[in-house]
Amino acid sequence: MDRTDARGFDVRGLGLSYGAQRALDGVDLSARRGELVGVLGPNGSGKSTLVRILGGALAHYEGSAAFEGRELRDIPRRELARALGVVQQEPGFSFPFTALEIVLMGRHPHLAGTAFESPQDLEIARAALERCGAAAFAGRPIDELSSGERQRVVFARALAQQARFLLLDEPASFLDVRHQVGLYDVVREMVEDGGCGAITVLHDLNLAAEYCDRIYLLRGGRVEAAVTTEEVFTYANLKRVFDTEIYVERNSLTGRLLVSPLPGRVQRRLERE
Amino acid sequence: MTLVALAAALALCVLCGLVFGAGHVALSDVLGGPAAAASAGRAILLDVRLPRVLLAALLGGALTVAGVVFQALLRNPLADPYVLGVSGGASIGGVLALVVGLGAGGFGVPVAAFAGALAALMLIERVATVGGRLTVYTVLLTGAIFNAFSAALIYFLQSVASLEQLHSIVFYLMGRVPSLAGGTLAMLAAAVLATVAALAAMTGDYNALTLGEEGAHYLGVDVERVKRRTLVLGSLLTALAVSAAGMIGFIGLIVPHLLRLVLGPDNRLLVPAGFLGGAAFLVLADLLSRVVLAPNELPVGVVTALIGGPFFLYLLRTRSGVHGPD
Numbered sequence: 001m002d003r004t005d006a007r008g009f010d011v012r013g014l015g016l017s018y019g020a021q022r023a024l025d026g027v028d029l030s031a032r033r034g035e036l037v038g039v040l041g042p043n044g045s046g047k048s049t050l051v052r053i054l055g056g057a058l059a060h061y062e063g064s065a066a067f068e069g070r071e072l073r074d075i076p077r078r079e080l081a082r083a084l085g086v087v088q089q090e091p092g093f094s095f096p097f098t099a100l101e102i103v104l105m106g107r108h109p110h111l112a113g114t115a116f117e118s119p120q121d122l123e124i125a126r127a128a129l130e131r132c133g134a135a136a137f138a139g140r141p142i143d144e145l146s147s148g149e150r151q152r153v154v155f156a157r158a159l160a161q162q163a164r165f166l167l168l169d170e171p172a173s174f175l176d177v178r179h180q181v182g183l184y185d186v187v188r189e190m191v192e193d194g195g196c197g198a199i200t201v202l203h204d205l206n207l208a209a210e211y212c213d214r215i216y217l218l219r220g221g222r223v224e225a226a227v228t229t230e231e232v233f234t235y236a237n238l239k240r241v242f243d244t245e246i247y248v249e250r251n252s253l254t255g256r257l258l259v260s261p262l263p264g265r266v267q268r269r270l271e272r273e
Numbered sequence: 274m275t276l277v278a279l280a281a282a283l284a285l286c287v288l289c290g291l292v293f294g295a296g297h298v299a300l301s302d303v304l305g306g307p308a309a310a311a312s313a314g315r316a317i318l319l320d321v322r323l324p325r326v327l328l329a330a331l332l333g334g335a336l337t338v339a340g341v342v343f344q345a346l347l348r349n350p351l352a353d354p355y356v357l358g359v360s361g362g363a364s365i366g367g368v369l370a371l372v373v374g375l376g377a378g379g380f381g382v383p384v385a386a387f388a389g390a391l392a393a394l395m396l397i398e399r400v401a402t403v404g405g406r407l408t409v410y411t412v413l414l415t416g417a418i419f420n421a422f423s424a425a426l427i428y429f430l431q432s433v434a435s436l437e438q439l440h441s442i443v444f445y446l447m448g449r450v451p452s453l454a455g456g457t458l459a460m461l462a463a464a465v466l467a468t469v470a471a472l473a474a475m476t477g478d479y480n481a482l483t484l485g486e487e488g489a490h491y492l493g494v495d496v497e498r499v500k501r502r503t504l505v506l507g508s509l510l511t512a513l514a515v516s517a518a519g520m521i522g523f524i525g526l527i528v529p530h531l532l533r534l535v536l537g538p539d540n541r542l543l544v545p546a547g548f549l550g551g552a553a554f555l556v557l558a559d560l561l562s563r564v565v566l567a568p569n570e571l572p573v574g575v576v577t578a579l580i581g582g583p584f585f586l587y588l589l590r591t592r593s594g595v596h597g598p599d
Contacts, residue, residue, distance in 0.1 A: 057490050081493030091488045094348035095538035097480070108481050109493035115477075116541065161492075 008032045008165055008197040009054060013063035015221075016049055023049040024221040026063070033164065033197035036187060038208040038229075040201075041218030042242055047201045048089060050218070051169045054199065055086040067165075081109035085158035089169045096141035099153045103128055103138075106160030128159040131186055133179065147174040155183060159190075166190065168200040172207070180204070184211045205246075205259045209233055217241045233257045245270065275536055279549035283330065286556040290326035291318060293560055325452040328461070329559040329573075330552035332450065332518050333528075335465045335510040337551025340525030341543045342472050345479035346503045347409050354511040354525040357504065358416035361423030362393025363515035364446060368430050371442050382445065383516040390512030393419060398504065407500050409486075447572030448521035450559045464513055468506050469548055475499055479540040521555065521574045523581035528554050530588065 014027040024046045031037040039047050052058045053065055059073040067075065067084065085106070093102070103125040104117050111117065117125075129135045132152045137145060142153060151174045158166060166187065172180040188211060190196040202208055208215055208229065215232040217225045219241045225232050238246045238259065245267045251258040262270075339354035347356070354360070366389020367382050375381025397419060401411040431442055453461070478499045481489040486496045514521065528551045529543065536542050555573070558580065562571040 052487070055491055057487050077490065077495060078493035081491060084491075086491040088485075088488055088491070091484050092348075094483050094485075095345075095350070095533070097483055097538050101480075101537075101539065102484075105481055105484065105492060108477060111477065 007068045009199070010066045010069075011054075011064065014050075014053065014065055015062040016053060016058060016060070022221055024053070024061075027218075027221070027223055029216055029223065029226070031165075031197055031199050033195055034191060035197060035213040036191045036211060037197075037199045038202060038212035038215045039199060039218060040203070040205065040208055040215060040241075041224075045218040046221040047218055048169055049221075051086070051167055051199075051201060055084065055167050056080050078109055081161070081163075083163055084165050084167060085161040085163035086167045087155055087158045087169060087171045089173070091154060093142045096143050098139050098141055099134060099145065099149075099156075100125060100129065100138040102142050102153050103157045103160050106157040106162075109161065124162065125156075125160045128156040129153070131159060132156040133182060148176060148179060151175060152179065152183070155186075159186070164196060166196060166198040166200075168198065170201055170203065172202065172204070180207060187211070205233070205238070209257045209259065210251075210254060229257065233259060275542070276546055276549065279546055279553070283549050283553040283556070286553040286560075287326055287330060290329065290556045290560045291322050293564060321452050324455065324458050325450055325559065326556055328453055328458060328517065329450045329555045331458075331462055331465050332514045332521065333524060333555025333558075334548035334552040335469065335514045336521065336525040336555070337528040337547040338469050338472060338544055339507045339510040339514075340551075341529045341540065341547045342475075342479065342503050342507050343525075344529055345482060345540050346500060346507075347413060348482065348485070349413075350530065351526070352413075353522075354507065354514070355420065355520070355522070356416050357412065357508055357511075358393050358397050358419035358423075359390045359508045359511045360515055360520055361416075361420040362396075363387070363390035363512055364520060365389045365423045365426055365430075366392075367445055367516070367519070368427050368442055371438055371445060372430050372434050386516035387512050390508065390515060393423075394505065394508045394512070398501075406497060407504070409500075412504065444572055445519045446574075448519040448574030448577075449562075449570070449572055450518045450555075453517070461513060461517060465510065468510050468513075469544070472503065472506050472510075473544045475503065476540040476544050479503075480538075483538070519572075519574065521577055523574075523577045523585075524551055524554055524558075527581045527585050530585070534588070 009029065009031045011027060011029040014024055014029070015022070016024045027046075027050065029050075039050060041047055049058070053061050053072070054067070056072050056075065056077060065072045067080070072080070104121060106128070107117050107121040107124065110121075126135065126138070129138050132155055134149065134152045134156055137149055142150060145153065151171065155171050158168075168187070172183050175183060184207060187198050187200065191198055200212070212229055214227065215229055216223050217232055217237060224241050225237045233248060235246065235248050238248070245262045247260045247262055249258050250256070336354050340352070343352040343354060343356060344350050363386040367386035369389070370382045370385035375385065397412065397415045398407070401407055401415045403411065427446070431439060434442060478489065478494045481492045481494050482496070482499070484492070490496050529547055532543055532546050532550055536546055555577070558576045559573050562573040562576045565571055565576075
């Protein structure tokens with residue numbers, strides 16, 4: 001992989017306001033192909049706004065947000081859609097398309113005009129469903145699926161897009177433990193073997209510690225800490241960003257950090273001691 | 274496959290529309306060679322019924338396609354061609370022309386209705402554009418308010434109209450398919466078909482819009498452009514239909530739903546199927562409006578609503594395929 005191949009996102013001094021509300025302020029971030037970058041932070045810290053800007057959906061940002069060397073707002077959206085697969089947090093579905101039809105929509109940026117998908121597109125969509133363990137409900141209407149099943153279909157749609165980069169906004173929030181691990185295993189494969197890059201927003205600190213190469217901790221629209229998982233997940237950092245007591249230890253099987261939230265009564269007991 | 278079946282159904286409906294009617298016409302009068310050429314039956318068939326049946330097909334198709342694309346765009350299965358307030362503008366224009374006395378034949382009413390519809394569209398687009406973007410909720414609300422406002426205005430116009438005018442106003446508001454002259458019909462057909470073709474070119478984008486505006490954006494859809502073009506072109510179809518034949522209700526709501534039950538929600542199929550299916554439906558409804566009380570006519574809007582309403586409720590109760598928005 002040469003240097004240009006590895007290019008991904010380069011963000012400098014990124015800011016954005018919704019009216020008087022400052023959602024992001026002076027954010028610096030980079031993400032290369034071949035790595036999985038996690039974005040964590042408390043509710044309302046600007047994570048989803050960051051995803052929207054990087055996905056090209058919000059063009060009125062300040063500062064610079066470049067993808068593969070070009071400013072995002074200058075990239076034609078069809079071209080961007082072929083390079084970048086975005087998984088939104090909670091997409092609504094207005095009509096009862098089947099799971100397979102939803103995944104086939106991932107082929108839309110590759111189709112000319114109103115053409116119907118080719119057998120090859122169908123094969124790509126079926127493979128994506130298979131990979132997400134969702135082949136069993138390919139023919140079911142999307143509105144009859146559980147939120148977890150729906151989330152896997154949405155992720156499969158992004159895979160069917162065959163993009164060079166994935167942008168995931170809490171892609172596993174409704175999944176049970178097995179499917180959470182399954183989903184991030186697939187993301188890891190895409191990153192390590194598929195030559196993709198990925199940025200994921202997530203709330204689960206342990207999944208982040210296991211799977212992400214680097215982590216950005218956001219708070220109040222600013223980057224509080226950004227380095228490797230080891231460096232970020234210190235007691236002090238987590239306490240500062242999430243404003244609660246968190247217990248940090250090491251997983252004896254994987255050697256990764258393991259964090260647990262502490263219930264309020266334990267926190268109060270610690271304060272007394 | 275389904276499209277072929279629909280085309281066959283449309284052909285059958287057109288044939289029925291030609292053969293049946295208030296007066297009896299034998300098919301041999303038309304196909305019987307030179308001997309039949311001068312018969313009255315042939316004249317009724319070719320000069321009165323044929324243009325009327327063709328217009329019914331054209332407008333039924335136009336209203337249904339408008340319904341399909343508005344439902345897809347507004348992500349609301351209850352949207353219909355009139356939801357944007359275009360019908361309100363057209364009715365004001367048409368009724369005003371009738372009250373002023375432009376009613377007796379000619380182009381006064383349709384032209385006034387078309388002008389009213391375009392004026393309404395421009396007003397609504399202007400009001401609903403905030404910061405260069407059209408928001409779907411504002412569009413829907415503006416349309417609803419505008420329709421309510423125009424209903425009040427029409428009641429006012431009715432209260433000052435003469436008894437004779439009142440009759441034509443009622444017929445106009447309930448819809449009636451006229452027999453247009455060949456040249457006018459051809460112009461209308463060209464306008465409707467060109468607009469339907471332009472809408473059909475965006476059907477892949479409508480499918481992506483089921484993921485929401487943001488989701489469609491991430492699939493490379495220029496959402497603002499699709500919204501604006503669809504609102505204008507769909508309203509144009511509605512305006513053409515209302516100005517030619519008055520307010521024919523229900524068809525733009527029901528036929529898309531029926532077809533969705535059979536074909537699924539893929540808009541790339543629904544738009545062509547909707548054109549064929551809507552055309553067949555209105556030809557049939559127009560035929561009923563001619564024969565049920567013959568020699569008197571019912572407003573065709575009454576027929577579509579009387580068939581459509583109960584049938585729709587029946588579908589809602591018996592089929593699980595009709596879904597509301599989440």
